[in-house]
Amino acid sequence: MSANTVSRRDALRTSLTFAGAAVVLNRSQRANGFVQANDRPRVGAIGTGSRWCQKATGLNGGYGSAPDFRRYGDYVAVCDADSFRRELASGLVKEWTGHAPTSHLDYRAILDNKDIDIVHISTPDHWHAKIAIEAMLAGKDVYCEKPMTLTIAEGRQMCDVCRKTGRIVQIGTQQRSNQNFIRAIALIRAGRLGDVTKATVSIGGGPTSPEIPTAESPSTLDWNLWLGPAPLVDFRHLPGDNGETKSWSRCHYEFRWWYEYSGGKLTDWGAHHVDIATWGLGKTDTGPVSIDPLMVKHPVPFKDGHPTDDSRYNTATEFLINAGFADGKEIEIRHDRGNGILFEGTKGRISVNRGRLTGKPVEDLEKNPLPDGALEEAYKHRPLVDHFRNFFEAVVARKEPISDVFSHHRALSTCHLAGIAARLNRKIEWDPQSEQIVDDEQAQCFVSREPRTGFEIDV
Secondary structure, three states: OHHHHHHHHHHHHHHHHHHHHHHHHHHHHHHOOOOOHHHOOEEEEEOOOHHHHHHHHOOOOOOOHHHHHOOOOEEEEEEOOEHHHHHHHHHHHHHHHOOOOEEEOOOHHHHOOOOOOEEEEOOOHHHHHHHHHHHHHOOOEEEEOOOOOOOHHHHHHHHHHHHHHOOOEEEOOHHHHOHHHHHHHHHHHOOOOOOEEEEEEEOOOOOOOOOOOEOOOOOOEOHHHHHOOOOOOOOEEEEOOOOOOOEEEOOOOHHHHOOOOOOOHHHHOHHHHHHHHHHHHOOOOOOOOEEEEEEEEOOOOEEOOEEOOOOOOOOOOEEEEEEEOOOOOEEEEEOOOOOEEEEEEOOOEEEEOOOOEEOHHHHHHHOOOOOOOHHHHHOOOOOOOOHHHHHHHHHHHOOOOOOOHHHHHHHHHHHHHHHHHHHHOOOEEEEOOOOEEOOOHHHHHHHOOOOOOOOOOOO
C-alpha cells in the first residue's frame, strides 16, 4: 500500500506537467469514433452491482448503465467488494468483448494500471469521493454515478482536484441529457416564464424497515472493505419481499436509507431533481443562504443529529424543506406531490419530469417555437446526445461535460444541507462563498466526516 502510494505521488509530481499532453493525445486518439477496437477507451469498473443490470446482480431489478456505457468504451477490468457480483460482471464483459477482464478486490489495482483510461464508479455513495479523487490523481478520467459525494467537504475537494489535474469527470445525473429537462431549461432561458422565482422539487418519501437483526455477512462479501471509510458496524440482514435485493439490510442497494452511507431520498432523487432546479434557477455557481426544515419525519429517534437506533433505516421518510437564496429565489424540497419539478415565474409555470413537460409556455411552443439552436445552447452549445456519449465526447475534446463536478457540487450541497437541517430539525444559515454553516458549530460538524483509519483519501 505504501509503495503504491509513494510511486503514484512521485509519478504525479515529476510527470503530470510534461507527460499530460501526451497522455491526453493518446486517449483522444483512442476515443475518437468509439467504433474500432483500437480507437476505444479502456474502462475500469469499480462497483459492479445495480448499475450492471439484472444479470450482474443475479437478482431482480437493476438499472443497467454499464450495457449503455460499453457502446463507447471497452471494460477491461472490474472491481467489487463482493466476489459474486464481480464474477457476474466479468462474465458479462467477456460476452460483450470476447475477452475476460482482470478482476480485483482492491480498486487501486485499476488506478495503478496505466493502460486504463477511464474509471466508472458505481460503488455506494460513501466510497465515491475517495475513489474519484484518487483516480483523477492517477491520471484517469472519471464517470461517477450520482450522488457525487457523501458530504459537502468531499465535493469541494473533488472540485479542487478536478481543477488541478484537468481530468474530465461526468456525474451520472442523466436528466441533464434528457430532452424534457433541456427543453425546460431552454424555455426558462428564452424568458418564456419571465423571472423564475421558485422551483418545487417533489422526490417521493423514503422507506421504513422492520428491525433488522445482525447476521453473518455473505462469504462472497468483504464487509470490512464494503464499509471502507464508514464506521465499523455489524452486518445486518433480513430476507423478505423488499426491493431488488429481496431483503432489508445495511448493504447492497439498501445502503441508500442509512445516513452512514448516503442521504436517503434527499440525495437519491434529490441529486437528480435539485440539480435541475439549481440549473433552471441559474444557481450552479452559488448556493442557498438558509435551509429551513418546515416538516421532517424520521423512522427512528435522533439525538444531536444522530440516530439512536442502529437496527432500522434512519433517513427521512417525509419532509418539506425550503432552501432560500440571497435574491429571494427558493427551492422547495418535498416528499409528496408525485415526482418532478415545478418551475414558477412571473409569466408562467411549467412542470417537468422524465415522462412529461407541461404548462402553458409549453403549449405556446406550437405557435411560438424556440429559436433554432436553443436546446443546443442550453446543452453547453453542443449537439444533443445521450449522457454517456456526452462524457466520451468530452474526453476526446478535453472539454467540460454537461454534468460537471462544479455545478453538481453546488446542487448537491443543497441536498446535503437539507439533510443536515433535517437531522437537527432546525433552520440553518449557509455562506455559499466560504461554504460554511453560519454560527452553528454542531451543524458545521456534519459538513465533513472523519473517515475510518486506513481509508483516508490518498492525496
